[in-house]
């Protein structure tokens with residue numbers, strides 16, 4: 001048997017909707033983008049969603065928009081987790097800000113809030129929690145820490161379209177929540193992203209930054225006689241195309257059903273693997289997981305060998321994540337050493353992400369379980 005790591009769930013209807021958009025006037029951002037933004041804002045119960053071309057762009061724009069008024073470099077620290085994808089850290093670096101890493105909670109893998117609190121000082125500009133694997137950080141506590149000190153709260157919600165904590169979605173308590181619609185994410189258009197925000201002023205500014213700081217967008221200009229536009233800011237080119245938005249729109253009504261299927265797979269994995277002594281990420285009672293990734297923890301001494309054996313059995317897996325401070329580039333540019341974040345390092349050394357998506361069949365899940373049983 002061959003079990004892919006990921007297969008998307010796009011339907012013929014989704015593809016027809018994208019084709020339909022391509023037959024229209026707007027190949028770039030137009031009415032479908034607007035429609036998607038409104039529909040996704042409704043899903044998340046936030047005021048505004050701004051569609052962009054990746055989560056990396058979303059994070060970068062959030063950094064720039066929030067730092068606008070801090071021309072002084074005193075406030076240049078962004079507290080975040082080492083157990084994340086490079087994009088989280090890169091966005092901070094793109095904006096000329098300084099990533100301050102703190103260790104994770106050993107059970108959840110999410111940033112440790114006690115350590116966040118200790119890391120806050122007079123230079124803290126923002127806190128950037130990552131809702132790892134689709135399990136939201138405690139936003140209530142984080143937003144309290146931030147509002148006391150005028151610190152921005154920017155969520156990396158790349159894994160967390162459907163996740164909630166205490167019945168709140170990403171973007172409801174944070175200043176900005178950044179989503180990814182990359183090929184393997186729960187909601188996808190190949191490459192894409194979005195920022196959710198309840199902040200009116202920031203929304204207008206983000207919109208400006210999304211397309212070069214132009215005072216009129218292409219859609220605003222369409223169908224009207226020519227009028228001069230101006231550039232009022234150094235902006236970026238981070239907008240989404242209409243056919244991508246059309247692809248995303250069709251998936252929104254299926255999100256809950258797909259989440260329910262992933263939850264079933266999650267439970268099948270847990271009940272099959274727990275007897276083997278394999279352990280899992282802890283999901284707190286008040287968290288509704290988006291179940292984006294399914295990760296297991298095995299003996300670090302055997303982890304890489306288990307991956308090889310799974311691959312030999314036709315099962316594709318991956319690792320989320322080897323901590324940032326252990327990768328070559330960040331070793332060079334960040335002031336951290338291996339050993340600094342023991343919990344993140346232990347997870348990074350013991351974790352394997354198994355195939356996990358709605359189209360995965362129960363027999364395939366069982367095959368993964370049986371293969372792990374044989375190997376371990």
Ligand SMILES: *Cc1c(COP(=O)(O)O)cnc(C)c1O
Pocket residue numbers: 053054055056057084085087088130156158159179180181182191192193
């Ligand atoms: C996928 C991912 C990103 C980046 O998303 P892109 O849309 O590819 O830019 C950022 N953070 C995390 C945690 C991710 O998994």
